[in-house]
Amino acid sequence: MEDLIKTLLSKIDSLDSKITNLETNVSSLETKMINEFSSVNKRLDGIDYELKKLNTVTKYKDTYRNIPA
Structure with a gap:
């Protein structure tokens, strides 16, 4: 009986160690994902900014094109 309890x-203990390792890996993955999404959001913000500039230029171009001579 004592051997069974020790086993x-x-x-x-082994499962506890594996769970701790899994928690560490999940935490690391969460940090990496947050950093990657932050990087993607910055890129998307940059693209959005450039598109707004292009739209502004296009609007002015259309305005000047429609001015009667």
Whole structure:
């Protein structure tokens, strides 16, 4: 009976270690994902800014094109 308890305790310790390792990996993945999404958001903001500039130029071009001579 004592050996069975020791075996169970050993397996519980092993599972606890694996769970701790998994939690660490999940935390690391979460940090990486946050950083990557932040980088993607910055790029998208830059693209949005450039599109707004292009739209402004296009609007002015159309305005000047429609001015009667």
